[in-house]
Amino acid sequence: MKRDRRRSEPPRTPGVLDLRxxxxxxxxxxSTSLWRSWCDAAAVTLARVHRGAPPKRCVLCxxxxxxxxxxxxxxxxxxxxxxxxxxxxxxxxxGAYAVATLAVHAIDGWRVIARTPTESGADLWxxxxxxxxxxxxxxEVSGIAKGTGASGVAALRTRxxxxxxxIRRGKSAEPGIAAVVGFELVRVLVSEVTIR
Numbered sequence: 673m674k675r676d677r678r679r680s681e682p683p684r685t686p687g688v689l690d691l692r693x694x695x696x697x698x699x700x701x702x703s704t705s706l707w708r709s710w711c712d713a714a715a716v717t718l719a720r721v722h723r724g725a726p727p728k729r730c731v732l733c734x735x736x737x738x739x740x741x742x743x744x745x746x747x748x749x750x751x752x753x754x755x756x757x758x759x760x761x762x763x764x765x766x767g768a769y770a771v772a773t774l775a776v777h778a779i780d781g782w783r784v785i786a787r788t789p790t791e792s793g794a795d796l797w798x799x800x801x802x803x804x805x806x807x808x809x810x811x812e813v814s815g816i817a818k819g820t821g822a823s824g825v826a827a828l829r830t831r832x833x834x835x836x837x838x839i840r841r842g843k844s845a846e847p848g849i850a851a852v853v854g855f856e857l858v859r860v861l862v863s864e865v866t867i868r
Contacts, residue, residue: 689730689774691715691746699777700784707770714767714855715746716757717817721856731859734779742778744771744858760817764855768815769795772851775860776811782849784811793842798849810848812839817855828854832861839865 690697691711700707730744749757757763773796776782781801785808788794794810812835819827835850842848848865 687742687778689732689742689744689771689778691718691744691770691774693747697774697777698783699773702784702786710766710770710773711746712749712753713757713763713765714770715749716754717760717763717767717815717855718744718746718858719749719754720760720763721817722858729858731857732775732778732862733860734862735864740779742775764815764817765813767855768813768851768853771815771853771855771860772811772813772862775851775853775862776849779862782811788844791842792844793839794844794848809846810839810842810844812836812848812850813853814851815853815855819854820856824854824857825859828852828857828859828861832863836863836865840867 691714693708728743728745730742732740732742734740773784776798782798784796784798785805786797788797788810792810794812796811797808798811799805799808814831814835816827816831832850832852835852839848839850845867847867849862850865851860851862853860
């Protein structure tokens with residue numbers, strides 16, 4: 673993508689980030705099986721850190737701005753789904769892909785279209801609404817399962833800074849977006865990264 677993604681108009685107003693099966697989403701153009709696996713991993717991670725009813729409020733922040741206001745919903749995973757995502761490290765990573773994909777789509781209409789190659793500096797390729805595939809940019813994602821309060825927010829900010837640096841170090845020249853998901857906090861921090 674040749675242009676700077678920073679714009680003068682405000683981001684879209686996010687609504688519901690819906691991880692449930694059957695939820696219609698224009699946030700990606702990935703295989704149904706991969707998307708379902710990511711959503712299942714997110715639900716397992718969320719159920720693990722929130723032992724009761726899922727919180728509906730999700731704090732979604734773009735480049736340090738105030739909370740853009742949204743909610744996060746997921747289905748309660750059954751035992752089979754929990755066993756399938758019993759590796760907590762993998763479940764957190766895969767679950768973060770799903771939540772981040774929905775978050776960047778809610779903020780600015782981005783649509784994830786593919787995984788990136790190794791050493792690109794990011795995890796996923798995405799394109800803007802009504803833009804050609806060659807206008808793709810990178811999305812680097814990370815997830816932190818546990819952490820609350822000020823220390824949890826500080827850990828998210830530190831991880832976001834690391835992910836911004838990773839995009840800049842990558843071998844791809846395209847600009848990108850870094851997104852860090854805090855599952856226990858139910859918070860997503862997002863930052864646009866311009867490559868000079």
